[in-house]
Amino acid sequence: MKLNIEEIKKRDPLTKNERLRSNFVQRLVQNSKEVNQLSASDLAPPPKQIVQFWDDLEHLPKDVEECMESWRKLEQSGFDLQVFNEESAKEFIKTHLGSRFEKAFVKCYHPSMKSDYFRYSYIFVKGGFYIDADDVYHGNEIDHLFKDGRLKLQPFCYDIETSKMVPASVFTNLGANKWSWIFYFNTTPLIAAKNHPIVERTLLNATLAIEAKDELPEVQATTGPGILTTSIFEMLANESYPEKLFLSLNDWEEISTSKWQLSYRNDSRNWRLSNQQTYQATQHNES
Structure with a gap:
């Protein structure tokens, strides 16, 4: 039995603006296309710099370290890899940005927020490639992204x-959509x-x-x-050619995936378990 419009509205938890944003992203993703080098010439290629973050490198979980090390093989292709902790990210x-942004970083109450805020700061200032510490590199070349x-x-x-x-192989197809997506x-x-x-x-x-x-804000919505x-959405909704500024990586899982079976996801270091809660870091014995 199909839902009527009123039933859909009752079940849809998104506000009107959130739904507009989601529909815009759907169109942007499903119409994603390459542009030639000339049309993107005003955006200089980013440096081949890989940047990662872990707030406390002295207590870096072994399984997370293995994920991070998987990117080292790209050094053979001319990439540099740099890892920041909380103190070096703050510095x-x-x-590079001043006291206002430093104070905002300090107010990020969870390492996940700090990592989010730092990545925007670093890529804005330097450009390059930020990747989360729990993402695993599969070995496919990435030079075309630079x-x-x-x-x-x-x-x-x-x-x-x-x-x-929803699998990317499903939702990236032109026209694929459901009211619940x-x-x-x-x-x-x-x-x-x-x-x-x-x-x-x-x-x-x-x-x-x-x-x-x-108070402690919601992580996803804040950073x-x-x-x-x-x-x-704010920058591209009214752009005639958004592909000049943006490219959706619909096949990214061929290059890298996030590893979910990791030790830290079971404690306060997992933002989902600490969302809008005072973060209390504890010492962990990593094997």
């Missing part, structure tokens, strides 16, 4: 009816030239969201995929 932001400076992100789609992620962009990978306008907008929006809250996707 980078203070040095031919121009467009922002490149992985699309996601969540089905609120089944409470499951929510389209958005992941924050990893984050590849762009320095001073990219969408990254700048995301950094500013995240800063404003942090500054506006005295995560929510604020990133909102910023993309």
Whole structure:
């Protein structure tokens, strides 16, 4: 039995603006296309710099370290790899962006938020390629992603009816959609030239969201995929040729996937277990 319009509205938890944003992302993803080098010439190619973050490197879980090390093989292809912790990320932001942004970083109450805020800061200032510490590299070449400076992100789609992620092989097909699907962009990978306008907008929006809250804000909406996707919507919704600034990486899982069976996901280091809660880091024995 098909749902009528009123039943759909009752079951749809999204606001009107959130639904508009999701529908925009759907069109952006399903119409994603390459542009020639000339049309993207105003965005210089990003440096072949891979950046990662773990707040406390002295207590880096062994299984996370293995994920991070998988990217080392790209050093043979001319990539540099740099890992930041909380202190070095804070110093980078203070040095390159100033006290306002440093204070916003400090107000990020969970390592996941700090990692989100740092990636926007670093890529805006330097450009390059940010990848989460729990992402595993599969070995396929990525040089083609550094031919121009467009922002490149992985699309996601969540089905609120089944409470499951929709496979990219399904939701990226032209016209694929259901009322229960929510389209958005992941924050990893984050590849762009320095001073990219969408990254700048995301950094500013995240800063404003942090500054506006005295309590502990929701992670996704403040620094995560929510604020990133909102910023993309604000920047590109009225653009005739959004592909000049942005490319959706619909086949990213051929290059890398996030490893879910990791030790830290069972404790407070997992933002999903600490969302809007005071983060209390504990010492962990990693084997």
